[in-house]
Amino acid sequence: xxxxxxxxxxxxxxxxxxxxxxxxxxxxxxxxxxxxxxxxxxxxxxxxxxxxxxxxxxxxxxxxxxxxxxxxxxxxxxxxxxxxxxxxxxxxxxxxxxxxxxxxxxxxxxxxx
Amino acid sequence: xxxxxxxxxxxxxxxxxxxxxxxxxxxxxxxxxxxxxxxxxxxxxxxxxxxxxxxxxxxxxxxxxxxxxxxxxxxxxxxxxxxxxxxxxxxxxxxxxxxxxxxxxxxxxx
Numbered sequence: 001x002x003x004x005x006x007x008x009x010x011x012x013x014x015x016x017x018x019x020x021x022x023x024x025x026x027x028x029x030x031x032x033x034x035x036x037x038x039x040x041x042x043x044x045x046x047x048x049x050x051x052x053x054x055x056x057x058x059x060x061x062x063x064x065x066x067x068x069x070x071x072x073x074x075x076x077x078x079x080x081x082x083x084x085x086x087x088x089x090x091x092x093x094x095x096x097x098x099x100x101x102x103x104x105x106x107x108x109x110x111x112x113x
Numbered sequence: 114x115x116x117x118x119x120x121x122x123x124x125x126x127x128x129x130x131x132x133x134x135x136x137x138x139x140x141x142x143x144x145x146x147x148x149x150x151x152x153x154x155x156x157x158x159x160x161x162x163x164x165x166x167x168x169x170x171x172x173x174x175x176x177x178x179x180x181x182x183x184x185x186x187x188x189x190x191x192x193x194x195x196x197x198x199x200x201x202x203x204x205x206x207x208x209x210x211x212x213x214x215x216x217x218x219x220x221x222x223x
Binding site for chain 2: 106
């Protein structure tokens, strides 16, 4: 049982490049989400999904796409990277419903130059 | 939109002193959760409060949920160096998503 696995752990991109952050969980969780963490701003929700085939926007969705073709995987795609997207990205999963805790991956450190 | 404010942003304490962080929401929450993130690590779940006025304890940590379900606090008694990290509250207005506070970074001076 690996929990929530994110790859890559570190990535440097040039402005305008695209890339995908991978997230997989093996806990059969319906709910998955992506957060970004910037200094002094806590964790902000980018996109989330409550099941395969269902995705929705969070607080800061612009510049990011997601898909949920399987229960296990929830990749985050940066369409055209910008320096403002330099951040630490966390994927999280949990059982659906507001009273369920979520479990975070170890994070992906992204730098856009 | 949903806002969860947390104060203070930083706190430095001498080992053995107490520490408190406060969380306030602009809207009523269905529940509040607390997470701890060690430096360089990822947030880890500590506890969840659901009922109005609820108080829960975990060893030296005491968590409270306000009567109006719009605020919460975390109090650590006699801090230790292992308490170092950033403490986040996270609230849910009733949907699946958690809205995180900005966090309080605790430094414990030995």
